[in-house]
Amino acid sequence: MKNFKKLLIFFSGVSGVSASSANTAQNTAQNTTQKFLSFSLVFLAILAVLALQALTPLPLTPLKATSFCGPLELEFEGYSFINPEIVNTKATYAPYFLRFNDLYRYYDTLEQIQEGDNLQEWSERFCNLYSKDDLRTVIYKATARDIKRLRNAANDKKAALPVRIKNNSFAFHLRDEKCLEVIDYLIFAKQCERHVVVGEGWSTPKRNVEEMLKMIIRGKRAFMKTASYYVRLRYAYQIIRLAHYAKKYQLTLDLYDELMPKIHANPSLIDYWILGHKAGALLKLGKNVEASYLYSLIFAHSRSKRQSAFQSFSIKNNKEWEQLLKRCKSDAERAMLYAIRANEDGSNEVEEMGHIYELDAHNENLELLLVKEIIKIERDLLGKDFNDNRKRNERYFHIPRKKAGEHLIRLKTFVKKILKEKKVARYDLWRIAEGYLTFLAGDYYEANQTFAKIQKTLKTKNKALEEQLEVAQLALNIAQLDSLNQETENGIGDIMRENPLYWKYKDFPDYINDKLGAIYKKTGEKGKAFRLHYSLRALKLNPDLEIINDLLRICDKKNKSSLEAALVKKDGLTTIKSDLLKLKGIVLFNKGEIEAAAVTFRKIPRNDRDVSKKFNPFHEHIIDCVHCPIADTLLYDRVGIVDRILKLEYDGRAHLENGAASFYQLGNAYYNMTYFGSSWYVTDLFRSGANWKYVNKNNRYFTYESDRGNVENMDMSRAKKYYETTLELAKNKELAARACFMLAKCNLNEFYLDKDTEYHPFDNKIPVLPEKYNAYYLQFKKEYSDTEFYREAIEECLFLKAY
Incomplete structure (x- = not known):
């Protein structure tokens, strides 16, 4: 579980058509879910109380509250100072190339994306006349029985609509315009749903293959009778999907070849949904190259199926890779293959970036991959000498990587090539990347020189790039500190008090605290090092006389730096001196030094006892x-x-x-x-x-x-x-x-x-x-x-x- 961040506050639907079977699955699990939720609510309430206790603030609040009890996920603890706005986070492939960090917040689930895209297309087919809620009710929530009653109402004006859709404008349209092909399709789709539900956990539900094959025959008859090419496309999707789920993989391919030539509809997201089932059948039949080529097309063009296409992409050796490249019809398709391979675990990202660059120097994925690689190297090298979680990161995440330095050298060499040839769309981004990589390599002098030169000659008036340059320089300035005096402490206090970047970039408090803490430990200033990471409460739980005495020394210091003043500040007027004296007295008393404890307790003003x-x-x-x-x-x-x-x-x-x-x-x-x-x-x-x-x-x-x-x-x-x-x-x-x-x-x-x-x-x-x-x-x-x-x-x- 991730620790609460240390702060230093100074001066302050599956088918795309119907979800009836999904509803059935929900009903099946409802009782279990309710019991689980009841337990979860109680458990979360307890955690909430614990969290509130852990976050009880000091007025100065340089605290680090640790993990409390609970089945919470461990997270990497490090620093990143990449400005999210230097790349286009709305770019087509940003969710996949930037998904492992905070640059991209991808909140929608795959089901939400699929449902949203599907409803959008239905809406467009009906001229955007009906609300998404009304469409969702008919397409996802209504049962097959509801739609059958809708069909009756279309043929008989006296027949009433079911309660679920009695006030639904889309249902009114289907009824009044007698859209029987659409209604019949919806009935068929909802009847297919129970055959294609996904199992719970790792289990696969038992399927009635015989009945599924009968449904395919019914669907083909309906397909041939249907005049609308768009509705035919929807039927083809249901039929081909049934064959795939029935594990009739050759039949899946035969149905694709039989049905798709009979459809002349406008481009549709369903084309790629169908293509996904064809690719899945090919993969099961051992035709990896053909399947992977189709998955690359799906990845490139289908937002709702992009994740599954990436996960299914399967090339096992260089021979298959060469065969796959030969199937591509354009440089764009080849560049996409390299981008997909760059995003796989264990890939040589810089090499893949080089291939993309040779095919298309303006390819938007180049910038995304560049940022992704810099973030990896940040994790490896930024603050590695003073990160107080480095042992934990090594143990649980194997970070830094064993060959982190080699990764950095390869990327920096590639960046230098880019800068020399000047073909990329945003030259200044790559200049800043070179300076930042130099900083991460530990060459602070050269990094300073590079940043200074960029600052004077920044060609693009881009606020995001200007801010990235400024935040990189600030991180570099902190990293260069190797000793502290009153002047530097006041300067750090000014950063925390006045620099908006300190609060905008959530890792700066940690970064500065850890760096300063490491310096103070070397100089024996245990009190300062402690307060940069912990609250006074932590000292009360486990008193340490050396820490207490060092903090008392700061309290008694007449000319404190702004940092020192913040470390011992209790409220607007007083310091933590009385609390420290009480702690010191307790420690001395427990050590048996009764007279010394008596002297210490008497130093506490009566009003503070x-x-x-x-x-x-x-x-x-x-x-x-x-x-x-x-x-x-x-x-x-x-x-x-x-x-x-x-x-x-x-x-x-x-x-x-x-x-x-x-x-x-x-x-x-x-x-x-x-x-x-x-x-x-x-x-x-x-x-x-x-x-x-x-x-x-x-x-x-x-x-x-x-x-x-x-x-x-x-x-x-x-x-x-x-x-x-x-x-x-x-x-x-x-x-x-x-x-x-x-x-x-x-x-x-x-x-x-x-x-x-x-x-x-x-x-x-x-x-x-x-x-x-x-x-x-x-x-x-x-x-x-x-x-x-x-x-x-x-x-x-x-x-x-x-x-």
């Missing part, structure tokens, strides 16, 4: 309750907790004879501030209830919010230390019983976290503790069963009672 968050971790809990309300009236903030801990530590050590109670409270505090206690928020700003099931030695857990993961405070060692001291010093048996019980709870938690433990607390079963984890439970039962606390614990803790 978590005034609404108060705790009492010193209180004991027989049953752990992570989110239970605190009943005590004596509550503390973090400063108060640290002060109380320091005092208890002093009291306990100063009066060892009577210090057991102080050490017991310290044990409670350290227990309750772990993952398992009610005051966990004191030492951890995010807790996931599922993570004790995935405990690991690194104590780092997956979260959809950050690929840095989430760190939990699951360390029981300090709590155990103070409980053990209490048990050793306690003169009061009741206090000793409490300490022993809490030690047993610590051991139980450690059992949960043991990598060899298969039991999970959510199982709602009593665990069988191994010997190394049950010593304190046995001691509690053996030595303290006569205490009041023992009876209280047994009464409150059903698990202990059963145990």
